Amino acid sequence: MNRERNKERLRQEEFDICIIGAGASGAGAALDAALRGYRVALIDRGDVAGETSSRSTKLIHGGVRYLEQAIKKLDLAQLRQVRHGLAERRTVLRNAPHLAHPLALLTPVFSWFEGMYITIGLTLYDFFAGHDAFPKGRWLNKAQALDKMPTLTPNMNSAVLYYDGQFNDARYALALAHSADEAGAAVANYVAVTSFEHENGQLRTAVAQDQLTGETIQIRAKIFLNCTGPYADAVRLLANPNLDRRIRPSKGVHIVLPRETLQSDCAILIPKTADGRVVFAIPFGDKVFVGTTDDDYSDLKHEPVLEPAEVDYLLETLQPYLAKTPSRTDVQAGFGGLRPLIVSSRADTKTLLRDHEVEHDPASGLVSLLGGKWTTYRLMAQDAIDRVGELLNKSVDSLTETHYLVGGENYRFEDWLVLQNRYGLPTDVCQHLVRTYGNRAERVAQLAQKQPNLTEKVTASQPFINAEVVYQVREEMAVTLRDVLARRWRLELSDWRLTAQLVPQVAELMAPELGWSDEYCREQVASYQHLLASFMNKASLVAERVTTASSL
Template identity: 75%
Template sequence: MNRQRNQQRVRHESFDVCIIGAGASGAGAALDAALRGYRVVLIDRGDFAGETSSRSTKLIHGGVRYLEQAFKNADLAQLRQVRHGLAERRTVLRNAPHLAHPLALLTPVFSAFEGLYMSIGLRLYSLFARHDSFPKGEWLSRAKALEKMPTLTPGLHSAVLYYDGQFNDARYALALAHSADEAGAIVLNYTALTGFERDDQGQLTTALTQDQLTGETGSIRARVFLNCAGPYADPVRLLANPRLEPRIRPSKGVHIVLPRDTLNSNCAMLIPKTSDGRVVFAIPFGDSVFVGTTDTDYTDLEQEPVLEADEVTYLLDTLRPYLAKTPAATEVRAGFGGIRPLIVSNRADTKTLLRDHEVEHDPASGLLSLLGGKWTTYRLMAQDAIDRVGEQLNQPKPGCTETYYLVGGEKYRFDDWKSLQRRYQLDDDTSQHLMQTYGDRAEWVTQLILQDATLSDRVHERLPFIRAEVVYHVREEMAMTIRDVLARRWRLELSDWQLSALLAQPVADILARELNWTDDYCARQVTAYRMLVASFRHDAGLSTAPPAELLKM
């Protein structure tokens, strides 16, 4: 992906469809539309997956909570959502095997009755996914449960084991955008929608844009405009037609990040009931454990959702009955918040709102809006949206994304890390990281070392990341800022705030060389990023003192 080339193309071409929002659904829609042969442009005011799509629980699942509600309330809509989710789970894992894989989850129970109840429910869950190749779940004795997760409370009766999918959400969305680009779409990050132009009938003809890095304005002509802005869909709808009623009820969900030895297991944990009627997950991810999520109304869309002190307390309290030793707040390394795009309904609270989706057409402006949904069903959402685009164009064409490998996935074999290690004299952990992050494009990264041997250097002794990756992020993945690298391409900001602050300078030095930053601009970017991370720690009620390593620099 080359941003400068794509900007040049946008100035001289017109399109069948302009897609606004490059999260999971928008990037998925761009790929779907490009593969059908439509002329496509995808824009986002920030980075790819810069908002909700990079801040999920990292699970690909049908939703065990939806299944329980379906049977308790005889709710066929909930049941349909589980079936859709489980069917799409299989596709998500198949199309990017380097970024998604099965994950074992343990559900601790405290009585035989509770174990029987959970076991029956999760067997039904597996039954709905009967065509998957996932391992079968089972009801484990107390001894076997503690063997799999030694940090569980000894007071448990037993545990129920089942399987779902885990994935790297930000890199998955990036792979969708990258695949769309290679399929012929034009994709642009940091390109904000500022307004629309219309014809005499009020139908949208042109999107007015502004480059968020340079301030340069522009315009995009298209026959159809598709709003995939997720929780920010209503502002786009109102820009197209101020008379429309709001349709999105934003809901904030946060996670805290703890050391991996909190669970000391390759299994995740499902906490089936909380004080406010939710389920919470504790999930190993790299050398960390992500715990979440919460569910509260959120109204200030101009502010980034962040982890707050009372949410840290809530999630630690939720863990307490299930672990032999509850982590202290001082052990929280990081945290992150996201906003769910729940569709307005008459349900009383956000916990009971369905995560299903809808494609809305506004006759007055012609705008199509993809509303609601969740990560697992992004492909189905995109398919439905592009079906409607085809109808609006009077050029319906069938989709083909169900079996389409994303960038890095088609020839991926994890064991290829060994040949990568031998050929480029890399450490084992670095070679494995490269293979699991870039798939069959890993050698595109390592080939940069042949041009500059210093690019094989690790950016920090505790991490498998190497300098060549940052160069690749700029040249092939449109990384434009420090945060693009640390938060979304490496995911470090999600798991370790202090280490992210420490690496801001070495990452910025590489970006400066690739993007022609001045020394002054580079220094300001590092300072701004470190202040941002310090604000996250402050909001979460944690110490804002810099790490000792940072003080030495």
């Protein structure tokens, strides 16, 4: 993906569809539309998956909670949502197997009755999944459960095992955007819509600003598709100030603990908390993510961050399920995201459906894709582009169900051995490259060979190498330090202190690629380190970590 070339296309071309928002739904819609032959532009005011889509629980699932509610309340809408989610779970894993895989989850139970109840529910879950490649769940006795996860509490009666999907959300969205680019879409990050120009009341031009240079870009399109998730109302009201608000944002946060917290490749599902939520503890790389919370959030001008009360809540929720409870000093990072819940008359966000809706405003012509969740992003995108096709009087069938994303076709994890034999890189580096870039891992290895320093690890404790930074700038449209450290890699999510230490080194690699002056480079380093320090201070984590990050 070449940002400058695509920006020039935004200036010069007229598009069938301009998609605003490059998260899961926007990037998915761009790929869907491009594969159907439409002329497509995809823009975002920040990075690809810079907001909600990079801050999920990293699960691809039908929704165990939805299944329980569907049965208890005889709610066919929630049951359909479960079935759609389970069907799409299979597709998500198939189309990018380097970024998604099955994950075993354990639910510790404290009585025979509780075990039977959950086993029946998860058996139904497997039934609705049909004959997919996921292993089937089963009820484990106490010894079997402790064998799979030695850190579980000895007070449990037994545990129920089931399977869902796990994925790298930010890189999955990036693969969607990259695939759309290769299918012909003009993709550009850090391009923000500031206003619209109308012809006969209909949107025809978006006036946008390059957030890096301040340059104004006018983007002409027949249809504008709003895929901005929790921020959708801002775009809707920009197009037509008379519209009612439709989105009720809900904040969810995760805390990050050491991998030793679970000592397992399995995750934990906590099926019910004191306030009726579902919480997961999930291994991800060398860490464990615990979340999420679910609270109303209205301050959309500021990034949702981890608060001390949220740290305590998640630690307290985890406590009954582990033999040794992690403490606040074990928390190494955290992240917050916003769910784009569609406004409903229901009382609280925990009961709102995260389903989606395609809205067409006849007064302005704006199409908005509202609500939804990661698992069903492809169906959401398909529905939105179907509607756009009707408005263009040019309907074409979707092709995304069996379309491999960048890096996914002919992927085999075992190919890390080929990489190692050809390029002599360490085992952990080769495995990381294959899991991250799929069948394009060799391009990174080839790049590393061109300069001796590019084969070096960024830090001894991680498998990242210098060549990846250069590759991410040249091929994956990384233009800020946070693009690399938070999204192309997931280091910001997992370790704030280490991220702060590596910022100067990553900046040195990016600077010559992007033409940064020494002064600009120093400003970017200081700004990012200050942000990381503010995260730690806000969450009231260990003071020593704050001092380390701030003083670099």
